[in-house]
Each structure stands twice: as structure tokens, then as C-alpha cells.
Amino acid sequence: MNITFRSYRQEEIGLLRDIWNDIVTDGVAFPGENPYDEREFEKMLEEQSAVTCILVDGKIAGCFILHPNNIGRCSHVANASYAIAKEYRGRKLAEPLVRKSIEQAKELGFKGMQFNAVVVGNLAAIHTYRKIGFEIVGTIPGGFRLKDGTYSDMHIMYFPIN
Numbered sequence: 001m002n003i004t005f006r007s008y009r010q011e012e013i014g015l016l017r018d019i020w021n022d023i024v025t026d027g028v029a030f031p032g033e034n035p036y037d038e039r040e041f042e043k044m045l046e047e048q049s050a051v052t053c054i055l056v057d058g059k060i061a062g063c064f065i066l067h068p069n070n071i072g073r074c075s076h077v078a079n080a081s082y083a084i085a086k087e088y089r090g091r092k093l094a095e096p097l098v099r100k101s102i103e104q105a106k107e108l109g110f111k112g113m114q115f116n117a118v119v120v121g122n123l124a125a126i127h128t129y130r131k132i133g134f135e136i137v138g139t140i141p142g143g144f145r146l147k148d149g150t151y152s153d154m155h156i157m158y159f160p161i162n
Contacts, residue, residue: 001091004055005100008045008063012053016063017041019085027147029122030081049078050104054097061088064101069114078110078161082125094128102132106161118155119144126155134159 008016021035036044045051050066062084069079080101084093105113115134118125130136134157142151 002057003093003096004058005052006055008051008053012060013042013045014038015060016045016051016053016083019060019062020083022086023083029119029125031117031144049108050101052100052104054084054093054100056088056091056093061085061091061093062097064097066101066104066108068110069116076109076111078105078108078113079116080105080113094125095132098128098132102159102161110161112161113159115155115157117144118157119146120153120155126157129157129159132159 017036017038020030020041023030024032024035027033045065048065048067051063052066053060053063055061062082064080064082066078066080068075069077078101080098082094082097082101084097102113113134115129117140118129120126120139126136136155137158138156140154140156143154144152146152
């Protein structure tokens with residue numbers, strides 16, 4: 001399995017949107033409730049500091065978006081979201097994807113990375129983040145409403161970028 005990374009291309013917006021919307025529709029990881037249409041998704045991508053695709057044997061398997069977690073005096077801390085296509089999940093792509101986002105965040109001058117809403121049931125993500133060195137710095141009880149209407153705790157996780 002050959003893994004490479006590169007920036008997204010205009011003609012791939014539809015594919016990336018479909019990967020992203022699958023996660024939105026699942027309702028257990030991303031905070032958004034409504035799938036993006038192509039124009040909305042394109043606008044969201046344009047607002048990012050970086051959008052990077054992960055390719056497996058030359059085919060897009062997913063992507064991450066990277067941007068400041070907040071404005072002004074907090075803009076030196078990055079935030080990222082990761083999307084892996086269903087057919088590529090379980091192939092250990094999350095770790096290289098997260099590591100690449102940290103590398104890009106460092107190149108862009110960020111001093112840390114913060115995740116604001118890691119659902120406690122997303123065990124694979126939590127395992128990956130902790131393996132890389134992210135720490136759970138807080139837990140918000142019932143902070144995430146799942147698709148079925150129940151509430152789940154969510155973690156705030158942080159990684160210092162040296």
C-alpha cells in the first residue's frame with residue numbers, strides 16, 4: 001500500500017464532499033447535521049489554511065482540513081478535521097493523516113493543535129490521537145447530540161507543536 005499526500009484539486013470537490021457527507025450523515029463524529037451541497041463545501045474548503053488529501057495507490061482515500069481553532073490571540077492553535085472514505089477505513093490511515101496535519105500545522109506556524117469535540121464513543125480516533133501524543137484536557141458531559149437524539153460526552157484534546 002503506497003500512501004501519499006497532496007493538496008486537493010478543484011475537480012475532486014464532489015468526491016471529497018461525498019466522503020465528508022457520509023460522516024455528517026452517520027451523525028456520530030462531526031458536529032454538522034446537514035450534508036453540504038457542492039457550492040457550500042467548496043466555500044468551506046476555500047476558508048481553510050490547508051486541505052490535504054491522503055492517497056492510497058494513487059486514489060483518494062480521504063482528507064483533512066486545517067485552520068485556526070479561534071481568532072486573534074488564540075489563532076496560533078490549530079484545529080483539524082479528518083475524513084476517510086468508508087471503503088478505506090480500518091486500513092490504519094488515520095495515524096499518517098493526523099501526523100501529516102501536525103506537520104503542516106507546524107509549517108504554517110501553529111504552536112499547538114486542539115480538537116474541540118471528540119465523541120467518547122469514537123474509540124479509534126481517541127486511540128490514534130493518544131498514540132500520537134494528544135492529551136484529553138477536558139470532557140464535556142453530554143456535549144454531543146448523536147443522530148439518534150441521545151447525548152454523548154465529548155473530549156477536548158490538545159497536542160503541543162514544537
